[in-house]
Amino acid sequence: MIEKPAIKVHLRGARVPGFHMLVKPTGATCNLDCSYCFFLSKEMLYPGSRFRMADELLEKYVRQLLEAHSTPQVYLAWQGGEPTLMGLPFFERSIEYVEKYRKPGQTVLHTFQTNGTLIDDAWAAFFKKHDVLIGLSIDGPKAMHDAYRVDKGGQPTFDKVMRGLDALRRHGVEYNTLTTLHAANAEHPAEVYRFLRDECGTKWMQFIPIIERYTDETPEWTSWRDRPLYTQTGTNVTERSITPRQFGEFYIGVFEEWVRRDVGNVYVQLFDATLENWYGEGASLCVYKPTCGTSLAMEHNGDVYSCDHFVEPKHKLGNINETPLIDLVSSPRQRWFGDYKSSSLPKYCKECDVRFACHGGCPKDRFIQTPDGEPGLNYLCAGYKAFFHHVKPAMDEMVRLLKLGRAPAEVMQTYAASESRRAGLPKAFRM
Ligand code: SF4
Numbered sequence: 001m002i003e004k005p006a007i008k009v010h011l012r013g014a015r016v017p018g019f020h021m022l023v024k025p026t027g028a029t030c031n032l033d034c035s036y037c038f039f040l041s042k043e044m045l046y047p048g049s050r051f052r053m054a055d056e057l058l059e060k061y062v063r064q065l066l067e068a069h070s071t072p073q074v075y076l077a078w079q080g081g082e083p084t085l086m087g088l089p090f091f092e093r094s095i096e097y098v099e100k101y102r103k104p105g106q107t108v109l110h111t112f113q114t115n116g117t118l119i120d121d122a123w124a125a126f127f128k129k130h131d132v133l134i135g136l137s138i139d140g141p142k143a144m145h146d147a148y149r150v151d152k153g154g155q156p157t158f159d160k161v162m163r164g165l166d167a168l169r170r171h172g173v174e175y176n177t178l179t180t181l182h183a184a185n186a187e188h189p190a191e192v193y194r195f196l197r198d199e200c201g202t203k204w205m206q207f208i209p210i211i212e213r214y215t216d217e218t219p220e221w222t223s224w225r226d227r228p229l230y231t232q233t234g235t236n237v238t239e240r241s242i243t244p245r246q247f248g249e250f251y252i253g254v255f256e257e258w259v260r261r262d263v264g265n266v267y268v269q270l271f272d273a274t275l276e277n278w279y280g281e282g283a284s285l286c287v288y289k290p291t292c293g294t295s296l297a298m299e300h301n302g303d304v305y306s307c308d309h310f311v312e313p314k315h316k317l318g319n320i321n322e323t324p325l326i327d328l329v330s331s332p333r334q335r336w337f338g339d340y341k342s343s344s345l346p347k348y349c350k351e352c353d354v355r356f357a358c359h360g361g362c363p364k365d366r367f368i369q370t371p372d373g374e375p376g377l378n379y380l381c382a383g384y385k386a387f388f389h390h391v392k393p394a395m396d397e398m399v400r401l402l403k404l405g406r407a408p409a410e411v412m413q414t415y416a417a418s419e420s421r422r423a424g425l426p427k428a429f430r431m
Pocket residue numbers: 286287288292293294295307308309341361362363364
């Protein structure tokens with residue numbers, strides 16, 4: 001019997017059992033004003049707040065987080081808003097608390113999601129010293145990035161982000177890039193991908209589709225300031241949002257570049273998740289799992305929500321000052337939230353040939369009807385189908401290689417051989 005080989009294409013640290021909490025020490029406060037940011041409006045949940053996590057709460061959180069995990073690895077994940085606004089001493093204290101409460105044998109992985117504009121040598125040295133993995137938000141080359149990622153004065157931010165990235169690179173800090181997909185960059189997959197790979201030097205890429213919903217009662221918004229509080233409601237989408245066709249074509253375009261030269265060297269989150277599902281070991285990423293509910297969010301005051309995308313009053317589980325974190329994470333209400341991803345799947349998804357790879361996507365995007373009128377289909381469905389069908393031959397080949405104990409990267413040789421025999425290209429590889 002062939003032993004199941006470990007898939008070697010995971011994002012660094014993507015596979016951590018237990019749960020994952022995104023913490024927002026400054027709440028929704030940010031020094032930028034990205035026009036598509038759904039999170040800025042969450043300030044309205046906490047009128048009058050200073051939006052700074054108190055030191056006692058920081059200590060309490062770190063202690064509860066470490067106590068709650070029986071697994072050897074724990075994520076301490078900071079996000080925002082913009083977490084650098086808390087200043088370095090806050091995060092230095094977080095490291096001290098980790099050392100104070102870490103159980104024997106427990107490893108803590110520090111991650112930090114940032115817009116990069118405030119990163120300087122002092123921040124970069126801190127990240128390097130404590131092996132913090134950075135998620136840097138950048139939307140592609142200058143014009144694409146600056147289309148929506150502007151500061152409070154409406155000024156472009158690309159140059160500042162690149163300066164921050166430069167500091168990270170000079171200090172040898174590990175980083176991923178997070179690139180949102182929207183009307184300004186979705187038609188340019190190769191350009192975006194090559195920019196991230198060649199100009200930013202990123203080895204780990206995440207692409208996040210911008211899908212901004214609104215209802216007939218709340219007219220299309222031009223910035224978060226136009227909108228009372230963003231919630232996952234409405235079946236209309238703003239003009240900035242990606243279309244399902246663009247979503248599918250963007251990923252196909254990136255895949256075509258990646259599969260020819262970068263497998264095993266550059267990691268694209270959706271490609272990892274797809275290979276995991278194709279191989280049958282289950283995706284690490286919640287969006288492509290049958291159920292979810294283990295990726296939660298915590299606000300600056302200790303309020304815990306079911307998911308970063310559902311920081312809304314009806315999805316608040318409680319506060320760690322009143323209820324231990326572990327009880328909130330394992331509450332029946334949170335289990336219901338996670339199971340809903342599967343229990344709410346429309347029949348159309350249940351009968352879909354790529355359901356094993358898609359699992360209906362994220363519930364936040366399930367707001368269109370199936371062809372026979374059932375509600376709850378994912379807005380991106382057509383894009384998902386196009387992508388998963390397109391990559392099938394390559395995924396089949398990578399799974400075959402893995403089952404033989406070989407590296408999925410060998411798929412690149414198959415492509416090269418096929419293309420050199422262009423006239424006699426095997427049918428499966430005619431894309
Ligand atoms: S709601 Fe979506 S983003 Fe949130 S945990 Fe579930 S699948 Fe993940």
